[in-house]
Amino acid sequence: MPNALISTDPLIAQNFFLEIDGSVVTILASVSGLDIEMEVASTQQVGKDGKSQTIKTLAGRNKAPDLSLVRMAPADSTSDKLWGWFNDIMSKGIKLGDRTNQRKNGSVVLYDSTHTEVARFNFTNGWPSKISTDQLSVDSNDPVKETITLTIERLERVK
Template sequence: MATQLTDPYRGFRFRVEIAGIQIAAFSEATVPDITVDTVDYREGTDPIYKRPLSGLTTYGHLSLKKGLTDGMDLYNWSQQVSQLGSGSKGAKKNISLVLMDSDGTDKVRWNIINAWPMKYETTGLNASSSEVMVETLELAMDYLTRVK
């Protein structure tokens, strides 16, 4: 019985879903890393060897980039957290990163739980450049899961 080989998905066709915020498109999104710390453990009866055990899990930051437009949603969300803190009502939002195949079918979904802006920045102003201005939002989160 032959197994069907599938090509890896390409990272250029994706969408970002943010609860309560409607945004046309992002040009770049990073999938945060997941790191499990290790704790060295030595049993009392073993005088020579220690073994690693799993410790706390930490999650990297989600970075979203898009062309700067009239839309104020990302900036306003950042300001809400800046002025009221991440514990304010509506400050933490669930986000989904959805990777699609060439036909536009959803293939991979990462759900980011309780994300909030920790950094907002734009590219600089430069009179000798014709490049598009980009706004970047860096987000902290409680955790993420890959559900598809």
């Protein structure tokens, strides 16, 4: 009988960072949207016995999610790389047909408690389309957080 016990430790989402073009841009508090999904094409047809059938097949491409990244808001947005990238897009736009203008490749990288990389999700042609700041309240002692929506064209887990 094969050993049914887990032989490796589970991934613990404890330390994770955003890298853009190979350098760490920011530490993250949470990430969602790490969905790797293939697009499915469906067709309906009637079989020889007269019953309706649904046929599903690969549509030939992957669906690209939007990533939602939560981090502590920087004290100075003017010196923050993400805010700089976002503001540059807001002021200059993204030129139609120029696939390299403002779009960047990057990764969400997970580390274990010994600071060893344990997982990596690479994205292609990403750009920040929205930055939301938490609600502010005089009653709170919590640090202010930001949620960054990163629009991407491809996501893959490589480690």
